[in-house]
Amino acid sequence: MPTSKVSFRRFRDPSDLKSTLKRCVDxxxxxxxxxxxxxxxxxxxxLYRFPCRGGLVTNPxxxxxxxxxxIEGGAEPVIAESSIVGRDTSExxxxxxxxxxxRSLGIKLVDLKGDEYVKLPVPNPYVQxxxxxxxxxxxxxxxxxxxxxxxxxxxxxxxxxxxxxxxTPDIQKRRTHRMGLEYSIVDINKVLKADLIIEDGTLVYDxxxxxxLQLNFIVASRDPVAADATVARLLGNDPEMITHIxxxxxxxxxxxxxxxxxxxxVKPLITLRYNFKGNLSTSFRNHKIDVTIHERNAxxxxxxxxxxxxxxxxxxxxxDVSGIDIVMGDVEEAPxxxxxxxxxxxxxxxxxxxxxxxxxPPKIEDGENAIRRLIHKKE
Ligand code: SF4
Numbered sequence: 001m002p003t004s005k006v007s008f009r010r011f012r013d014p015s016d017l018k019s020t021l022k023r024c025v026d027x028x029x030x031x032x033x034x035x036x037x038x039x040x041x042x043x044x045x046x047l048y049r050f051p052c053r054g055g056l057v058t059n060p061x062x063x064x065x066x067x068x069x070x071i072e073g074g075a076e077p078v079i080a081e082s083s084i085v086g087r088d089t090s091e092x093x094x095x096x097x098x099x100x101x102x103r104s105l106g107i108k109l110v111d112l113k114g115d116e117y118v119k120l121p122v123p124n125p126y127v128q129x130x131x132x133x134x135x136x137x138x139x140x141x142x143x144x145x146x147x148x149x150x151x152x153x154x155x156x157x158x159x160x161x162x163x164x165x166x167x168t169p170d171i172q173k174r175r176t177h178r179m180g181l182e183y184s185i186v187d188i189n190k191v192l193k194a195d196l197i198i199e200d201g202t203l204v205y206d207x208x209x210x211x212x213l214q215l216n217f218i219v220a221s222r223d224p225v226a227a228d229a230t231v232a233r234l235l236g237n238d239p240e241m242i243t244h245i246x247x248x249x250x251x252x253x254x255x256x257x258x259x260x261x262x263x264x265x266v267k268p269l270i271t272l273r274y275n276f277k278g279n280l281s282t283s284f285r286n287h288k289i290d291v292t293i294h295e296r297n298a299x300x301x302x303x304x305x306x307x308x309x310x311x312x313x314x315x316x317x318x319x320d321v322s323g324i325d326i327v328m329g330d331v332e333e334a335p336x337x338x339x340x341x342x343x344x345x346x347x348x349x350x351x352x353x354x355x356x357x358x359x360x361p362p363k364i365e366d367g368e369n370a371i372r373r374l375i376h377k378k379e
Contacts (some may be wrong), residue, residue, distance in 0.1 A: 004226035004255040008234065009263040010217045020196070022146055022329065024220035025069065027262035032088075032195040032222070035074035037141035041066060044148045044163050045092045046084045046300070053206035054212035058148040062200050062218070066106055066144065070109025070251075074102030075218040077105075080136060081114040085170045085340070086361040089113055090278050112136065117169045120191040126247070127340035130252035133171040138192075145194035145224065149201045149231055151208075152271060152305065154181050157235070157242050159228040160197045161253075164188050170301075174360070177299040178346075182244040189224060189253050196220070197227045199235070208273045213271055228289040230261065236271030298329030301361035302344045309367025317372070327354070339374045 011020040017336060027033060033039045037139070063166050067077040079102060083089040089111040093099050102109035112134045120131045120138070134185035137143060147163035150324065155162055162185050165176055176184040201217035221227035225248045229239035237247045238254060249256040309322030314319060325337040327347050334340060340354025344361050357370045 003258045003311045004221065004223035005262060006219060006223070006226050006230045006262045007262045008219050008230060010215070010349055012216070014061055015128060017061055018068065021065050021220075022069060024195075024198070024218050024263065025066075028220050028222060030196050030220055031073060032144075033070055033073055033075035033142050037075045039070050039075050039077050039142040039144060039247070040137055040140040041070075041077055041079045041144050041146055042137070042163065042167060043081055043146045043200075044083045044094050044150075044158075044166065044167065045098060045100075046087065049275035056147060057092075057096045057148055058146050058200045059202040059253075060101045062198070062202065063098070063136065063146060064101045064105065066146070066198060067101070069109055071107075074109070074140070077107045078110060078140075080110040080112050080134075082134070082166050084304055085299050086172050086305050086359075086363075087301070095309065100260050110136065113168070113169065119171070122187045122190050124251075125187050125190070126251075127179040127182050128175065128187040131168060131169050131188050132175075132373070133192055136272045137167040142196075143192075143194045144196045144198060146198045146200060148201055149204050150203070151236070155185070155238065155244055157228070157232060157245075159245075160194070160199060160224040160232050161189050161228055161244055161248050164192050164194070164224075165199065169190050171357055173301070174299055180297070182247060182327065184242045186251055186253065189248060194224065197224050198370060201225055201230055204235070204270070204272075206270070206272055213270060217269070217341040221326065223254040225249050225256055226259045228252075229256050230266055232258065233266055236268035240344050246293065250369055282290075291324045291326065293326045293328065294331050294335050295328045296330040296332075297303070298344070298346065301360065302328040302346075304349055305344050305359075305364055305367055306366050309362075312364065312368050313371045313375075316368075319375055321371060321375060325354075325369065341367075341370055356373055 005028040007024040070077040083092045115134045115136045119133045150158050152158040155310045198221040201215045204213045228245050232239040324339045326341045328343040334353035342354050342356040355370045
């Protein structure tokens, strides 16, 4: 017998986005808000000023459409998010059109990084005995998790389960990476549960082929595992192969198999493949670049700052940065390289082997300056 409902529907263009969303919500009896309640909408707005090829941030028009439905239902939507470690959420909001959405609806837009956080004990933890979480999220009447569908260098897919990491402060985000990302994601979801999940498949960035695909789909559910498993199948992936989704199912956080799909038939829209392997050539295919990242348990903050530093140097200086090796996280030994960047305090013990950039994560401008020193170093 099916135990979890998931709605999957595609929209033709922005004009039928809201009506498609409403049908998805109705399919799964997803009107979880009551008159007068505060409903936190938690999109994924973690980046800015990255060579954004689409599909990396939740579509602000989808968030706007849901906020309108909530207002029509007499409740109060609040958009809340915290960017990845080292990034400014307000800037991410501004650059991705969220300020405009909030202004047009007269609703609050909250940078959670300014909020207090509370300590929540994790029942039967894998690795995290407690989770630090933003008080506003914990205290909210209702929480709607609105991830963008995207791939991730460490977890392969980044969907609803992973998006909950954005409800935790930077100190917890660092613990999450250092204590095992996939296990930590599951521990976070043991204590932070959304009432509704709306996954945004408007644009999906295919990292391996360096292409943004306009897929225009929405997946809705009240079960994060069933929602993520359905999206994985739509992307031609077996959800059992995505470690944190499988672990979440084994921890009884949701259903992987017994899913009642409403709306349209679920069959692969594409087949995403993964070829991250630490080489940044897939991230900057339009530029001449051969840079390799050597990492162990490094946070998205270090990844993102390093990539942004490289991108800025390529664009601003018009130089070839090929041949650089970057070490971050808990790597034990420095690779043999005459252009070695030691990135972030976790890798400080290897600082004698190359050019060290201090910070947790390092600042982008410090990364840029270190890259310039490497490029202009005499052989
Ligand atoms: S230095 Fe980088 S990898 Fe280490 S905790 Fe800070 S952000 Fe994470």
